[in-house]
Amino acid sequence: MKAQREDMCTQLLERYNAEGETFLQRILTGDESWVLYYDSECKAQSMEYRHKTSPSPRKFKVVASARKVLITIFLDMEGVVHMEFLEKGQTVNFERYISTPRALKVRLRRVRCDKDSFLQHDNARPHTSRQTQDALLELTTLPHPAYSLDLAPSDYYLFPQLRKYLKSHHYDNDEAVIADVRRWCRGQSSEFFADGVRQLVKR
Template identity: 35%
Template sequence: MATVFWDSRGIILLDILPNRASFNADRYCETLDRLRHAVRRKRPGLLRSGVVLQHDNATPHTAKRTKEWLQRYRWDIIPHPARSPDLAPSDFHLFEPLKRHLGGKKFEGEDEVIGEVRDWFSKLDANFFTQGIYIYSLLPRWQKCIALHGDYMYIVK
């Protein structure tokens, strides 16, 4: 399982869960700690201006420990309506093209897959990420959700 944190400029953190490891609130808070350090290195202005995350309503994201972590560092969360996969930019803007890239390829082992995923992400240019946030993806989808008063929607490209 890969957790990817990105903004309009590119990948901030790609965190890959070790094989057979559990993804729970403790693991998610450890990932958020790594993200905080990555933001400090790559986007120091974000820590002053405020970090806003969009994640779904999975249990590790909504657990008490996670909420306490987010409050401690004053990070905000964009609410995610239930059953709205079309509002998760990583699902439709990152993972769909990644699946197409990996499709049909044969790998010798987990390390080779991880290397290919890291390599693919490293070759994406900043324009790809800008489009994912502003032009084709996140903002138009949120605007439609707001116009529909939060009702479920599905956008077909």
Template identity: 35%
Template structure:
């Protein structure tokens, strides 16, 4: 290899292995049958901090295995010769993003030689890109489940358009969640104003308590109707949930929402097994309460999961004292 060793480079600080020279080495070693870790280790041994990232080695290794010959960046075809440098660089960056959506600004800088500030400007201003994390979802919906979700949403929206606020007045949303006895405050919550010469405040890092308890919440458009702590060691079964509806929720509706029972109650809860079991279905039929449809695996359409629980669990100190 034409690169100098680390010891030699200490004596010759002007030695620098360019990105294109490293690509040439990747191409040679790929043809020789070397693996990505082997190639990257050899480059790192000789080039030190100038070494391209392993992901860059991986991309070019794959390109050369697929038959690529050139070590140059892909030109943008069909562009006039008067195209600006920014547009040329934008085309290069767009190609890299098409190949790897997770590529970092630093990796792009190492691979193309474009400065980090220019890479960031082109990505955000010219290509109109922004990097975001994938949104966690509880379940990938099948096409049939997506259709069901759409149909239920349309049905609920249609009912609201026809019945207006009287439809919302009847809805009671119910769900369970784990509540911890102590939630540590966020670092930002301990921010204080200080002078130039003032020492920086310190605080001991505290962990979430392992003590937690299941709680059931029932609320409507006016607010919380009832909260219930499930005894530690117990679980919410169909029979337990039925008892909650009969012994906890019903009395509180009579107490806090006079007239709701006469106007009709619509229960909105998810499709957890305790909620849709035979004991609960029989009780709802006995009371004449409607059970609103809820799409499977759709917590974003559940008022507790979407609105109540995230606000309830915002770090405070303490959240629920023991």
């Protein structure tokens, strides 16, 4: 496993050393993540200024909401290329995931028609099934070592930033969650997304 990771990372670094930022600009990366209707504040967010003689505030145990929405986001250095949300009652299986690369290719032709992108995503079973690979034939897939979320910009950068924003927000339905996720993504600059992809080099 370690040798495989080192070999794949070496391949990517060699491409970067040869092509520089041009190589990074062609990387298209994405993954899925759950977004909760409500997630309690983290410790840093719940801190408040108090005088040293003030009594400690009462803390109530808050259970994270069981209601949630699965989001799928693909991005490159310019921003979000494709985003979709799992409909109620569906699960991410081979059949469901096949529709994602198909929709992604349509979206790429629309918003990145002048770019030849390299797809980078992890080795989850729906991603590596024969059906999914057939659907991705028009896209060049970069090597990605198994169990390496730390090498996917969506996982080490985008989703943590999104969750930080969503912390302590309350939502009543899927539509409210989806609208806020879309609003947040639209509010990020291209430099925000570029920074996330550039961090891949050090990783």
